[in-house]
Amino acid sequence: MGSRFRFVNVVLYGAVSLWSLFVLLPLVWMVIASSKTRREIFLDPLGLPAQFRLDAFERAWSVGMGTFLFNSAIITFFSVIVIVVVSGMAAYVLARSDNKWMQLVYLMIVAGFAVPVQAVLVPLFQMVSEAGMLNSRAAIVLPYAAYGVPFTTILFYAFFLDFPRELEEAARLDGCGRLQIFFRIILPLSGPAIASAAIFQAVFIWNEFVLALLMLTKPALKTLPVGILQLTGEFTADWPAIMAGLSIAVLPILLIFILAQKYFVRSLAGLGK
Amino acid sequence: MMTDAAKTSLTGDRGRSGAPRSAKSANAISTSVLLGPALLLCGVFIVVPAILAIFGSFFDFGITSQNWEFVGLGNYGRAASDPVFWIALRNNLIIVVGSIILQVGVGTILAAILDRGLPSGSTIFRTIIFAPMVVSSVAIAIIWLVILDPNVGALNAVIKQIGLTPPALGWLGDPNIAIWMILIIAMWQFTGFMMVLILAGLQGIPKELYEAASLDGARGLKAFWYITLPSIRNILIVAVLITTIGGFKVFDLIYATTQGGPANATQVLGTYIYQQAFNLGNMGYADAISVVLLLIAVALGWLQLQISRRA
Amino acid sequence: MPHLEIKNLVKKYGDFTAVKDVSFAVEQGEFVVMVGPSGCGKSTLLRSIAGLEEISSGEICINGRDISRDEPSDRGVAMVFQNYALYPHMTVRQNMGFALKIAGAPKREVNEAVERAAAILRIQEQLDKRPKALSGGQKQRVAIGRAITRSPDVFLFDEPLSNLDAALRSQMRIELGRLHTELGATMVYVTHDQTEAMTMASRIVVLHDGIIEQIGTPLDLYNEPHNRFVAGFLGSPRMNFIEARAEQSREGMVSVSAPGLDGSLRIKLKAGADAPAPGEKVTVGVRPEAFGEHDAGGWTIKGSIAVIESLGRETLVYLDGGQVRATDSESHEGYFAVHRTRQITARHGDGLTVTVDPNAVFLFGPDDETIAFPQSHHSIIHNQV
Structure with a gap:
């Protein structure tokens, strides 16, 4: 029994280690390649660089990685705030109403969750461009928020359904109106749900590509995903610079993820519910 | 026991003076304040575009052109006889089926190992395997683009070192291989997500169930088959549906690697819509393909809702 | 003028009527307990008074003012919830x-009110803690303290003790009694636990299927229940019911007989009660403590002990009467509950004979209304000692 147990363990460890390696190697290779010279990467794609150098990072940074990072950060920040507040308010009203119309509204919002951006790309682009909202950081926050609202509303709706009614009733007896109940009782106690929703949407918006590609065409406004795609055009054969640009884009979010992995995992696993 | 001040402030003057306070209208106002923004956002950016897509699919028009020519179901007829449309749809299906087998399959196995198979270290493995999920698809696409590059790519270097010959046209340049490479990249990216999803389900299975099963003689693989799998049936269905929806929505990965090429070999509905609309200017035709994608997505979404409700 | 008055209150949920035309009045300083089985409408009634439910029709008046359309906070009521409902994010x-x-x-002013309430409940030490750091009993004190701070006209309690363990519950019962005397406040209290009702109430309102069955002091209700439902609801273990048939009646006396029991009981009807016609179905009610040990000219039930519960100073015996069975009994097996205020050393299966004194029973007519009460409650008690 003992030796068999150890053998099974070795096999299981082997399996997950192999997969972990498969996941890690491309990322490790990206970092290594970014500190090579163009010549080194061409002659020996697998080898380590003769000397650790950062000039590829300088070249990549000079294209405007800083701007891309900044754009992504503020667009993500404001989109997430809008999504959380708007969805929270809507979910609260919907979760506390047994009115038939309200249930219909909730179903409509749920249906909205099923609509993929790709399927409405053409009219969405036309509308935004007609409204003169192309190339505006503020303007892209709105469609981002709109596409984040359905899922977040579903998430909050479930949370509010489980929220103890008696607390709200106590607050009514204490003199709170509905808005006061929401902002003084419900919101302060929704921390976990808010964190989950915020992380989920932040990851999604930080990485969103197609809307950003269509709506933010000025170099000064581009976000990270669009910006790094531009790298491949900018540095046709400068692979180290491309890999350096990718490292700049990828490593910070990976670092944040590793530090807060528990919350990320919990948040994204919520999709299964 | 009662301070007069407190009493007045609590019972209020409203009630006493008999002035009727319209609780209903206050309620209606707070309802619109709370619900309005969500409805406005979803209405303007989801509902209206969806309706416009259906509307536009009956017309021929360009990006900037003001002439809309009514063509009825012409755009749909065009799609039916357009081989590229069918290639795109087929590729979506390849990605859906392949991803279900690879991502959900491997994800389930990895989740089962992490849940009960390892005495320690499962958090580290979970963190590593899940990590690609937080990285943008574009970044992942470019990393793999370089890895698969015929000249500087790591994969060719490894293949050559073993003594084999890599494909002459390159991994992503060969129309027969490219779509399978896309499948592998997608697997690299999303298997961790599936694993975490399923792991959450596994951790919800009460320990007593396994203890009872082991008293009944079911351990190891038998326990997995008779206890674990039936217990996470619903989660597995949801995982399959999420993967299916994702398979139809795929865009970033292909746009950033092959742009649908070579020779439309990796074209999918998403990239084809983009190409028709923004490269070729066939907005109406793009709308018609969009409507097909929309119908598929809404049907799948409805299915997912039904199943998660039952869960 | 009554302090709190409910007039013709009706509460409907769609087709279902939870409260059917209920009226009663509560005087200043009374402790009224609304009691009844689950689904009887007692909580709905309380929540209607609080303003948490919109009533379908009727009036709720406090100090003569109709408050039934006011916001909950404008009604001058405070409520203590079953799950305490303390805000977790506040101290x-x-x-x-x-x-x-x-x-x-x-x-x-807020601070003074809080300090005063905290002093009454002796929770000054807890004031700066969060609810999470408190025990169940402390949480309940804080919930009561929150109500006191508001200085309401009427205190409302919604099963406040049901989340506490047995020992704490009886402690809090005493505490609530003390509070009521100390504050002299009007309190309306909802519970499904008849012990709480009996021990704390100045008056009890028994509700059943949305209507009031009876209102009265605990002993009134115990001694002179209007009908079989009230008789069965108050008292633990509950009253034993024996299905019987009326025979002839004469001069305010009725004879009843039951299958399996020899002889008939001659019971004195209460004044004004209609005698049941011969052959009509009636029910004889015997409190567990009213079973005698010596023949008093009534029935004799010979049986064996099914279950015996020795509580030290008292003993409960569940008696298997063979063919004679109690209907609607506590044990669901048709055993008779017999209460003795002394220790009995007997075992399962041992024989036991009890007697039914016709002067110590209740009689319920065909419509379950009470038509006869025991002759003297005191004499029953003395007989048993």
């Missing part, structure tokens, strides 16, 4: 002062 002090703060009372 005890903030919890207790929240209503006054929302009403815009100055800080100093």
Whole structure:
């Protein structure tokens, strides 16, 4: 029994280690390649660089990685705030109403969750461009928020359904109106749900590509995903610079993820519910 | 026991003076304040575009052109006889089926190992395997683009070192291989997500169930088959549906690697819509393909809702 | 003028009527307990008074003012919830002062009210803790303290003790009794537990299927229940019911007989009660403590002990009467509950004979209305000692 147990363990460890390696190697290779010279990467794609150098990072940074990072950060920040507040308010009203119309509204919002951006790309682009909202950081926050609202509303709706009614009733007896109940009782106690929703949407918006590609065409406004795609055009054969640009884009979010992995995992696993 | 001040402030003057306070209208106002923004956002950016897509699919028009020519179901007829449309749809299906087998399959196995198979270290493995999920698809696409590059790519270097010959046209340049490479990249990216999803389900299975099963003689693989799998049936269905929806929505990965090429070999509905609309200017035709994608997505979404409700 | 008056209150949920035309009045300083099985409408009634449910019709008046359309906070009521409903993100002090703060009372005043309430409940030490750090009993004190801070006209309690363990529950019962005397406040209390009703109430309102079955002091209800439902609901273990048939009746006396029991009981009808016609179905009710040991000219039940519960100073015996069975009994097996105020050393299966004194029973007519009460409650008690 003992030796068999150890053998099974070795096999299981082997399996997950192999997969972990498969996941890690491309990322490790990206970092290594970014500190090579163009010549080194061409002659020996697998080898380590003769000397650790950062000039590829300088070249990549000079294209405007800083701007891309900044754009992504503020667009993500404001989109997430809008999504959380708007969805929270809507979910609260919907979760506390047994009115038939309200249930219909909730179903409509749920249906909205099923609509993929790709399927409405053409009219969405036309509308935004007609409204003169192309190339505006503020303007892209709105469609981002709109596409984040359905899922977040579903998430909050479930949370509010489980929220103890008696607390709200106590607050009514204490003199709170509905808005006061929401902002003084419900919101302060929704921390976990808010964190989950915020992380989920932040990851999604930080990485969103197609809307950003269509709506933010000025170099000064581009976000990270669009910006790094531009790298491949900018540095046709400068692979180290491309890999350096990718490292700049990828490593910070990976670092944040590793530090807060528990919350990320919990948040994204919520999709299964 | 009662301070007069407190009493007045609590019972209020409203009630006493008999002035009727319209609780209903206050309620209606707070309802619109709370619900309005969500409805406005979803209405303007989801509902209206969806309706416009259906509307536009009956017309021929360009990006900037003001002439809309009514063509009825012409755009749909065009799609039916357009081989590229069918290639795109087929590729979506390849990605859906392949991803279900690879991502959900491997994800389930990895989740089962992490849940009960390892005495320690499962958090580290979970963190590593899940990590690609937080990285943008574009970044992942470019990393793999370089890895698969015929000249500087790591994969060719490894293949050559073993003594084999890599494909002459390159991994992503060969129309027969490219779509399978896309499948592998997608697997690299999303298997961790599936694993975490399923792991959450596994951790919800009460320990007593396994203890009872082991008293009944079911351990190891038998326990997995008779206890674990039936217990996470619903989660597995949801995982399959999420993967299916994702398979139809795929865009970033292909746009950033092959742009649908070579020779439309990796074209999918998403990239084809983009190409028709923004490269070729066939907005109406793009709308018609969009409507097909929309119908598929809404049907799948409805299915997912039904199943998660039952869960 | 009554302090709190409910007039013709009706509450409907769609087709279902939870409260059917209920009226009663509560005087200043009374402790009224509304009691009844689950689904009887007692909580709905309480929540209607609080303003948490919109009533379908009727009036709720406090101090003569109709408050039935007012916002909950404008009604001058405070409520203590079953699950305490303390705000987890606020300290005890903030919890207790929240209503006054929302009403815009100055800080100093809020603080004074909180301190005063905390002193009454002896929770001054807990004021700066969060609810999470408190035990169940302490949480309940804070919940009561929150109500006191508001200085309401009427206190409402919704099963406040049901989340506490047995020992704490009886402690809190005493505490609530003390509070009621100390504050002299009007309190309306909802429970499904007849012990709480019996021990704390100045008057009990028994509700059943949305209507009031009876209102009265605990002993009134115990001694002179209007009908079989009230008789069965108050008292633990519950009253034993024996299905019987009326025989002839004469001069305010009725004879009843039951299958399996020899002889008939001659029971004195209460004044004004209609005698049942011969052959009509009636029910004889015997409190567990009313079973005698010596033949008193009534029935004799010979049986064996099914279950014996020795509680030290008292003993409960569940008697298997063979063919004679109690209907609607506590044990669901048709055993008779027999209460003795002394220790009995007997075992399962041992024989036991009890007697039914016709002067010590209740009689319920065909419509379950009470038509006869025991002759003297005191004499029953003395007989048993």
